[in-house]
Amino acid sequence: MAALGFRLVSAFVALCANLAFPLDHHLPNQSTMWGRPSPFWDPFMRHDSGWYFDIAHNGYDATNAVLGGRSNIAFAPVYPLLMRYVGRLFGRAPGDVYLGGIFVSWFSFVAAMVILYRLAALDLPRRRAERAVLLTAIFPFSFFFGAVYTESPFMLFTARVLDPDLVPAISHVDGSARLQTVTASSNGPIYDLIARFDRLTGVPMLLNTSLNGGGEPLVETPDDAIRFWQTTPVDMMVIGDRLLVRGEA
Numbered sequence: 375m376a377a378l379g380f381r382l383v384s385a386f387v388a389l390c391a392n393l394a395f396p397l398d399h400h401l402p403n404q405s406t407m408w409g410r411p412s413p414f415w416d417p418f419m420r421h422d423s424g425w426y427f428d429i430a431h432n433g434y435d436a437t438n439a440v441l442g443g444r445s446n447i448a449f450a451p452v453y454p455l456l457m458r459y460v461g462r463l464f465g466r467a468p469g470d471v472y473l474g475g476i477f478v479s480w481f482s483f484v485a486a487m488v489i490l491y492r493l494a495a496l497d498l499p500r501r502r503a504e505r506a507v508l509l510t511a512i513f514p515f516s517f518f519f520g521a522v523y524t525e526s527p528f529m530l531f532t533a534r535v536l537d538p539d540l541v542p543a544i545s546h547v548d549g550s551a552r553l554q555t556v557t558a559s560s561n562g563p564i565y566d567l568i569a570r571f572d573r574l575t576g577v578p579m580l581l582n583t584s585l586n587g588g589g590e591p592l593v594e595t596p597d598d599a600i601r602f603w604q605t606t607p608v609d610m611m612v613i614g615d616r617l618l619v620r621g622e623a
Contacts, residue, residue: 429454
């Protein structure tokens, strides 16, 4: 109930912020929930929500990706497909698809808080585990867990690691792991790399983590990668089709 209560409070705060500090430019209709600006509903569908709506409403389209442009194939299917089918409970209008996304996010957030409590209770007393859930629910960023955004359902999906001793780096204390999958069609070079690593080691996976030094922002450009290479003792780095090896000219 606390999680749902804060969802309502944060929505009201977002409404007040939108009314007090309106955008300094016109919001195009395709960037609004109901085809017209709404200070209450539009904060729920900022950032990547348009991509999820496009997948939910029209499906995947790789045309732009083939031509070297942006494409919705970069986004995983679970959230937009849930948006599509839950949204149909409300209707077939574009706003109903977004409404389905909000419902999925809110439900996922509540379910994730239950899971978070159970995980925290493995190592903490009951009161401290409850406090961990409460602090997560009232943290300002948690507004996005109720928006048309993928973080909420992502918090729900884990897989049981069959042999945690074989892959300890990706195994949580309860023997679970959060997985990301790749196919030959979605990312051929990474797929081939994982397949080759599997043939060498018998482990068909690689650890995927953020690339940045301590206290530094994430590496996002080739220039960032070069600076990271110069200041961090990594052995190898791949940038595009080039391999950097420490100690080699």
